[in-house]
Amino acid sequence: MTSVGTMxxxxxxxxxxxxxxADQAAEGSSPRPEVERALRTVPRELFTPGLPLEQAYENEAVLKKMRGDEAISSVSAPFLIARMLGQAADALNGLDGRHVLEIGSGGYNASLLRELVGASGSVTTVDIDREVTDRAVSCLAAAGYDDVTVVCADAEHPIVPARTFDLIIVTxxxxxxxxxxxxxxxxxxVLVLPLRTFGMSRSxxxxxxxxxxxSVSQRLCGFVSMQGAGAREVRYVDIADGVHLRLDEGQHVDPAAVADLLTTxxxxVWAGxxxxxxxxxxxxxxxxxxRPRxxxxQFVVLSAQEDAVEAGIVTPSWRFAVPATLEAGTLTYRSALRWTDRHFDLGACAHGIVxxxxxxxxxxxxxxxVEAGSPPPVLHVLPTRTPDGDLPDGAVLDKRHCRLVLAFTPHEKGTP
Ligand SMILES: C[S@@+](CC[C@H](N)C(=O)[O-])C[C@H]1O[C@@H](n2cnc3c(N)ncnc32)[C@H](O)[C@@H]1O
Structure with missing residues (x-):
């Protein structure tokens, strides 16, 4: 492969x-060696034309294409991609020799995948936007990855009829x-995808x-939204300057009913x-x-701009998305943590009648x-025709093309 040549x-x-x-080590993990090698090999600046070199190596999504206020395309943040590649490689016990379909192109992730699948594997990448696929084709050629197949299509539909892949990674x-x-x-x-459930995205x-x-693993993530036949609207209701509630499809909140809640x-309350x-x-x-409602x-997601948090209008645990509920003229959300020495307590804030x-x-x-052992969620994806009686225990979420069940298995006391 072409080397960029500059120190x-x-x-x-x-x-x-x-x-x-270092970030992974702080979380108590480490990247798979082959993912780390690929990151050290692929020159990201070749996929971010026109951007200063330093910016190509910041941990950010770049070259955002906007529609109004909303980003609809970008070259994804390297660490986000790296974690998803780690999930894929863990689930498949390595990617060498695998045939991969990437949904959402840009070229950078396709090149990392090309490094990971080796000579006997293959990478196909598809994007709905001709401008993105044209750029991906020229960037991949400039970087020497000329055996990646780039397709311009809506990935809602099969890409190459009758062709199957060992990994489909949706970006x-x-x-x-x-x-x-x-x-x-x-x-x-293995299918690796950023999926929104209850208004929150996880890979x-x-x-x-x-x-x-x-599911065999899941991670927090954030991506630009799907376009084409699978596009679904995300709606926001402003409840104060710089504070909004994110609503999932089918949810309705009367803006007048929540407009002044935060002034009360x-x-x-602390969990202790x-x-x-x-x-x-x-x-x-x-x-x-x-949890049963x-x-x-109503379950909603609260997000806030930095200014609103600094001004103390809200005190969420994480300003980009915290769980919240609306009920009887009352808004409740997961609040900032309370630290004592090296441990923390969880809390909730509420405004309103109850x-x-x-x-x-x-x-x-x-x-x-916490008493259940802080279990992680497991996602089951079932056909739409599955009768209720055949669903596993858990919270059911009906989508158009499948039935989802989110389940939590409490840890047995004494098991890790
Ligand atoms: C975050 S970008 C992909 C980043 C890329 N994987 C990289 O290497 O940096 C998401 C892309 O998905 C594309 N996209 C959105 N909806 C799509 C659809 N229905 N089918 C295929 N591509 C889609 C957008 O045009 C956008 O370029």
Missing amino acids: GSESLRNAMVDRFV VGSWDIPPAWIDQLTDDG WALRRREDRLV PREQ VSLPPRTDLSDLDLWLAT RDAE AAAAAGRMVEHMRAW
Whole structure:
């Protein structure tokens, strides 16, 4: 493969990967060696034409194509891609010799995949946007990866009739799993995709088990949204300057009913737990999303701009997305953590008519998750025709093309 030749590029690239390795170590893990090698090999600046070299090695999505305020395409952030490649490689026990379909092109991830699948594997990448595929073709050629197949099409439909892949990796935010993705998977194949459930995105690695797909791992992620036949609208309701509720498809909130909620007194309730720093709270957020709802109680996602958090208008645990509920003129959300030495407590804030009771209920759910051993979610993807009686235990979410069940298995006491 072509080398870029400047020390600047190579040292910037190595510094970027060193940061990634250090971040992983802080989380108690390490990247797979072949993923780390691929990251150290592919010159990302060749896929970010026109951008200063340093920017190509920042851990950010770049070359964003906008439609109004919304990004519809980008060259994804390297660490996001690297983690998904790690999920794929773990699930398939390595990618050497695999045949891969990437949905959402740009060239950079396709090149990493090309490095990972080796001479006997193959990479096909598809994008709905001709401008993106044209750029990917020329960037891949410039980097010497001229055996990647680039297709311009809506990936909702089969790409190459009758062709199957060992790995389908989706790099665009999805709301559903169209039949074409499952049909194009080999029997032992793995689908890695960023999927929105309850308004929150996670990158899931899924394998077939009989008539269904079952997750083997999941990670927090964020991607531009799907276009074409699988596009689904994400709607926001502003509840204060720089604070909004994110609604999933089919959800309705009366903006007038929530407009002044945050100006009413805040009720803060603590769970009274003590958790170590590496606890994955994105698992808790899906747990909270899947708790049985009371009548008229709605689950929504709260997000806030930095200014709104700094001004103390809201105190969410993570400003980009925290679980929230609306019920009886009351808004409740997962609040900032309370640290004592090296451990932290979980809490909920509420505003409105039944604030104390609603915040109390949210922290009870948090305590139940901690008492269950902080279990991660497992996603089951079943055909739409599956009768209720054949569904596994868990929270059911019906999409257009499949039935999803999110399940949590409590850890047995004494098991890791
Ligand atoms: C985040 S970018 C992909 C980044 C890329 N994998 C990389 O290497 O950096 C997401 C892409 O998905 C594409 N896309 C959106 N909807 C699509 C669809 N239905 N079929 C195929 N591509 C789609 C967009 O045009 C956009 O270029």
